[in-house]
Amino acid sequence: MRRGRATPDRAIDGPTPRWRPRLSPAPVVGALAAFFWWSPAAGQEANPDGVAPAPGESLPVVAHTLDNGMRFLVLERRGSPTVAFMVHYPVGSIHEHLGNTGIAHVLEHMLFKGTQEIGTSDREAERALLLRADVLRDSLLALATSSGPSGETESATPRPELEARLAATLDSASALEIPNEFDAILSRAGARGLNATTSYEATRYFVEMPSNRAELWFALESARMKDPVFRGFYPELDVVKEERRMRLETSPGALLQTALLAAAYEVHPYGVPVIGHASDLDRLTRRQAEDYFRRYYGARNAVVAVVGSVDPDQVIQWANAYFGDLREGEPPPLLVAEEPPQRGIRRIEVEYDAEPQLAMAWRGVSGDHPDAPALAVLAVALTGGRT
Structure with a gap:
């Protein structure tokens, strides 16, 4: 998902944790196998006449x-x-x-x-500002890699000044954005x-x-x-x-999944x-x-x-x-x-100020393996409810 700010909606795909957001020790056993489950109901009414196709009919x-x-x-x-x-x-x-x-x-x-025509009130002025912002950003990144142990550099332009210039440039570009x-x-x-x-x-x-x-x-x-x-x-x-x-x-829960x-x-x-x-x-x-x-x-x-x-x-x-x-x-x-x-067996522990929780995973098969559908059903049966 995308918008102009972070929201609590799910923004990325990938294996979704099946654990409540409580965590402390988190042993891990084996390697994870991700399965993508496709429901046949999604296509049952995709007939031009609104009639579900017969079993086996394409x-x-x-x-x-x-x-x-x-x-x-x-x-x-x-x-x-x-x-x-x-x-x-x-x-x-x-x-x-x-x-x-x-x-x-x-x-x-x-x-x-947007595009060159959609999302801006002045294409050429915006383009110049975006290019200038790129140069200033590159300069800041160069400072980060060239600084010594104390964080000091020999750059003629101090970091605070570069940051101020970048912020002002981005503000000017934002004013042209629709x-x-x-x-x-x-x-x-x-x-x-x-x-x-x-x-x-x-x-x-x-x-x-x-x-x-x-x-x-x-x-x-x-x-x-x-x-x-x-x-x-x-x-x-x-x-x-x-x-x-x-x-x-x-x-x-996300920390547990990531670990x-x-x-x-x-x-x-x-x-x-x-x-x-x-x-x-x-x-x-x-x-x-x-x-x-x-x-x-x-x-x-x-x-x-x-x-x-x-x-x-x-x-x-x-x-x-x-x-x-x-x-x-x-x-x-x-x-x-x-x-x-x-x-x-691989075991790890993740510390967090929450209640203890356990996660276990086993090495599986690829998504195109003949056993993948059966394992997907098994995963739902084992983890789809409270018991």
Whole structure:
């Protein structure tokens, strides 16, 4: 989820702790296996006539791939005059590396900030201010790495002065920003449920709209994929860091989950929180985020699902018109991490001012293993209730 401030709503995907927020000693046994459970009820009414398909019958999904590799999956469903869109990028936190952890989640926030035309009252003036803010931020980061043991540096510009200049520049840029204009355009057209999620494996953006305004989605989504502006980047980065403090650092249940994952995965990036390490967020820059977006959030990695009262032929026509010239981008970074064999029980303790609690986990199988569905059912049976 994204907004201009941290909220108690769930902002990131990933294994959700099944423990109440009470914690003290927290032994961990084995390694964690995460299972994603798909309910067949979600697609039972996705027939154009509103009738559930017979067992074993496939849904009439129309698949289309643009020349640049962007894929569309269209399911006509006439039960309601609405249409739902979801854009899926197979780019998540496991594709990051130490030094830029959390960047996928930050990008989830930034793609709601608008484009060159949406979200600003003066594009050129804003651009100059954002570039100046980048330079000042780089100077502050350079001070942090060049200071001696006492924190002193030989820089001609003292840190307080650089910080004051950066704050003033960001204030000037903020004055040119039209907050939430991207959201507002969609809301005025009747959109609802506009949001996004970041998980270990993917980032997803979704919204539901009246079907007679479907073309507006194509116009806006293509605009932000082609030409986003990461305005308000550093203030939004502070929002993400506050979100991290709220969700991980001050929540006993989240601390337990984080410790369990870190113990279970010694090499694999599943051991790193989706929201990233605090030290990496402190050093993340707008230029790094822009480069990451340009490389991996292109047409070849995007899969768009369209479900609702729409004509598949019209959807394909709009897809070609609005997304046909989108850059392809690069495939996500290859994940080569492999967990070493586990030699014995792993146990850890996490201290926190809360009641004692125990968490246990066992090494499982991959999500495409034949035993995965049975283990998912077993997990629900063992942990889905109070007994």
